[in-house]
Amino acid sequence: MQPPFHRLEEFVELNAEDLEFVKAWGTTCRRIERNRAIRREGDPVEGVFFLMSGWVGSSIMLRGGKRQIVKIHLQGDMLGFPSLSLAAAGETLEALTQVDICPIPNRALANLIEKRPRIATGLLLSSQKERVALMHKISWIGSASATERLTAFLLDLYDRLEAADLVDDHGFEHPLTQQHIGDLLGLTAVHVNRTLKELEVLGYIIRDKRRIRFTDLKALRMVAPNFPPKYAGRDAWLRLAGEKANSTDAR
Amino acid sequence: MQPPFHRLEEFVELNAEDLEFVKAWGTTCRRIERNRAIRREGDPVEGVFFLMSGWVGSSIMLRGGKRQIVKIHLQGDMLGFPSLSLAAAGETLEALTQVDICPIPNRALANLIEKRPRIATGLLLSSQKERVALMHKISWIGSASATERLTAFLLDLYDRLEAADLVDDHGFEHPLTQQHIGDLLGLTAVHVNRTLKELEVLGYIIRDKRRIRFTDLKALRMVAPNFPPKYAGRDAWLRLAGEKANSTDAR
DNA sequence: CGGTCCGTTGAGAGTGATCAACGTTAGTGG
């Protein structure tokens, strides 16, 4: 089975050496059980993680015991990157399913930036993509109804799962409780329940245990507050590096 | 007057060559008048901008004519970085005051990544800092009251203005209408007005035209939903590159 | 002097939170 490098190769074309480099990450993977923390807020930042498989939630604790889940990470994502700018980890990374993660220590990252500029560029652009995603999330958390937030979230998840080839028959299995979804969207679990039911009554989705099937994607995309932006693709690297990219590409 | 490089030097120590490189940006600055767009959503992404002086708002348009202001940029910020990952600009950059911006074309950025790894690292870490800021913003937009959101915003602005040395007598001048603040926080201008008045009645702030003075910072920080995180500082680069940084540092 | 933008204040309406109860599912140990 191919490791999930689709995110790394989204913006840059990796050559043989690059691939060898990232494949080395896979040699030190760790398995973490469901509901265990990978890293807690305040822990020292020893590096980042590459998520090989499973679902991970990244959350921030608020006063009063509330938590805000900032992002659901899927396989192929880099975890803990934002905390590189902090003196101590600023987010709690929690395994929502059994997961396999590969720690990438700071030293290895530094080595990467120096030796493999194309991977570094890919990471830089991926970070910008994450910023765009956060910006959009702010835009619909800030001024959208519960129904709109929920559809935006579901569609985002759908698109990302599709990119990771985890969508089956217009639906997917997920490990999220309604409390999780509430913490993601800034809603209470009770209201998430009502809103999910509303979408089901409208005939847009069908729920069965922890499986969601999308029965009217078109209608859902009409409900959502903003359509997903179009990402740059591989030519972003071309735009950045000009003709350089072509001449150094091994394949 | 020294150009505002405080953000560039936050995570890395720039040597003489690095400084020469970034100072070159200043030679192609453009002046933009108040209320004019620097770049609109959908425009081609020809590069990023370094903000020499003035206030810039970065916003996303939503359906129904609503706009979400995602971030207020101050001098020393890099503008338009997230759009590097997009096929077309994903945010509108609007001058809130008269501003001076220095365009940095994609070609120059590529050159920078290749030739000046320390600046590149600084930009990468700055991007992560922005991600942290966005994550925090999500956390208080998602589940905080209007009062909490407003105080969080005011304090964030205060801290950033202080870093740019623009705070005077615990207060500052700003160009924002209450509509702007509403679009930032996901509130209506009417409610922003009531909430500002509430903070004034409580004795936490004093307003006079477009000037805000903070009369009880301690109380305000108690109201805000989360304290600002502690950033890594210059040793972040050390953490990344190990002893390498010391040996190559010119000063 | 008129016009426009911005700030201020009031009254009423609606969305989502809160509190509470109950049903259902899954996991545990006997």
Next chain:
DNA sequence: CCACTAACGTTGATCACTCTCAACGGACCG
């Protein structure tokens, strides 16, 4: 295999915060 338990999902009633609509005053500008 069953009893027990805790976590999760569902539904109802009430309440509070914020939106909406509306009117008016002040500041700035042509």
